[in-house]
Amino acid sequence: MTPDEAQELERARRQRMRSIAIALALVALVVLFYVATIVRLGGNVARRPAVGAVSQPTVVVSSPAPSEKEVQQC
Amino acid sequence: MESNAQLESVRTTVTTGGSVGDYVALLKPRVMSLVVFTALVGLVAAPEPMHPVLGVISLICIAVGAGASGALNMWYDADIDARMARTAGRPIPRGRIAPDEALTFGVVLAIGSVGTLGLLVNWVAGALLALTIAFYVFVYTMWLKRRTPQNIVIGGAAGAFPPVVGWAAATGSVSVESLVLFLIIFMWTPPHFWALALYRCRDYERVGVPMLPVVAGPDETRRQILIYSLILVPIGLLPVLLGLGGLLYAVTAAGLGLVFLWHAFTVWRVREGAAGDLAARRMFAFSILYLFLLFAVLLLEKGAGWKFPLAGLT
Numbered sequence: 001m002t003p004d005e006a007q008e009l010e011r012a013r014r015q016r017m018r019s020i021a022i023a024l025a026l027v028a029l030v031v032l033f034y035v036a037t038i039v040r041l042g043g044n045v046a047r048r049p050a051v052g053a054v055s056q057p058t059v060v061v062s063s064p065a066p067s068e069k070e071v072q073q074c
Numbered sequence: 075m076e077s078n079a080q081l082e083s084v085r086t087t088v089t090t091g092g093s094v095g096d097y098v099a100l101l102k103p104r105v106m107s108l109v110v111f112t113a114l115v116g117l118v119a120a121p122e123p124m125h126p127v128l129g130v131i132s133l134i135c136i137a138v139g140a141g142a143s144g145a146l147n148m149w150y151d152a153d154i155d156a157r158m159a160r161t162a163g164r165p166i167p168r169g170r171i172a173p174d175e176a177l178t179f180g181v182v183l184a185i186g187s188v189g190t191l192g193l194l195v196n197w198v199a200g201a202l203l204a205l206t207i208a209f210y211v212f213v214y215t216m217w218l219k220r221r222t223p224q225n226i227v228i229g230g231a232a233g234a235f236p237p238v239v240g241w242a243a244a245t246g247s248v249s250v251e252s253l254v255l256f257l258i259i260f261m262w263t264p265p266h267f268w269a270l271a272l273y274r275c276r277d278y279e280r281v282g283v284p285m286l287p288v289v290a291g292p293d294e295t296r297r298q299i300l301i302y303s304l305i306l307v308p309i310g311l312l313p314v315l316l317g318l319g320g321l322l323y324a325v326t327a328a329g330l331g332l333v334f335l336w337h338a339f340t341v342w343r344v345r346e347g348a349a350g351d352l353a354a355r356r357m358f359a360f361s362i363l364y365l366f367l368l369f370a371v372l373l374l375e376k377g378a379g380w381k382f383p384l385a386g387l388t
Contacts, residue, residue, distance in 0.1 A: 011091060014091050014092065014093050014094075015091060017093060017094050018091070018092075018093075018094060018097070021094045021097075029190075032131060032134070032190070032194070033190075033194070035127055036127065036128065036131055036194040039125050039127045039128060040194075
């Protein structure tokens with residue numbers, strides 16, 4: 001093997017190692033953002049309605065229902 | 075001119091590209107470890123508990139931000155690094171990484187670490203990390219380092235910010251307690267680096283960096299080391315007054331402070347030949363231990379629950 005070939009092999013090896021390191025760093029970044037999102041959302045993730053579920057109409061209670069006594073007075 | 079020619083020769087020697095290890099070396103891992111440690115103390119000492127996952131993410135971002143500062147520092151100082159024994163083996167002077175690659179690497183990591191910390195933790199911590207990187211690169215490296223003997227006095231602020239960033243990551247704010255941690259590292263930096271400069275002054279003189287021993291002479295440097303040490307030791311006790319440190323911290327800070335003063339006094343007294351150099355080397359080594367132990371005790375007191383409050387003071 002000539003010195004030029006050896007140098008080319010070494011260059012290719014370093015390039016491959018750098019590419020692997022960048023790939024690992026990117027995967028780590030994805031995991032980091034995913035985990036941080038889960039931590040940030042906390043229990044809200046579990047309370048989220050399942051995809052495809054029929055949503056129920058929201059009931060808004062503006063004031064307490066009148067008691068039986070109050071109804072009789074009316 | 076000479077430095078430009080040297081840098082050009084460095085550029086032409088980059089033939090095979092750097093290994094992963096060379097890029098790791100660009101991040102100054104030893105400095106990074108101290109930064110991570112002091113940031114961890116700021117994070118743990120904060121009154122508000124932080125989710126462990128977000129704490130780890132904060133420390134990773136601070137570590138990467140510190141590494142980015144190191145890479146940008148090595149890019150800018152490649153010309154003088156090549157002519158100093160202590161730094162000649164760095165990846166750029168050795169021709170393992172091209173200066174432009176180091177610059178790109180540093181900028182990408184700086185933006186990435188600040189953005190990630192801001193998005194995932196909070197923007198106060200993100201902004202403080204950005205300030206730390208900017209201060210180290212622009213104020214210390216580019217402005218002060220080659221212009222004034224006060225370079226490491228003012229530039230030391232960059233190294234003092236990490237506990238403030240850690241505290242801000244946990245609380246979303248800056249407080250007196252975190253500023254006291256800042257102050258301890260800020261006042262510790264000059265005696266620490268001047269002790270190093272005392273026995274490395276020929277290196278600094280050769281490359282024209284106006285460190286205090288080069289500009290004002292070794293005797294004045296020894297006097298300044300003693301003065302700063304006398305100021306540092308009482309500041310090291312401030313966490314006790316604020317309730318940040320307990321009994322163990324008080325005893326440790328007082329004991330280590332006395333030893334620190336003894337080293338500073340020895341450096342001031344023993345000035346000649348190998349004995350003078352040895353005193354400076356010992357002071358430099360002990361200063362690292364001093365800072366490490368002070369912060370380690372704070373960590374133990376808060377993290378492991380070893381805190382025994384001092385009645386009447388806290």
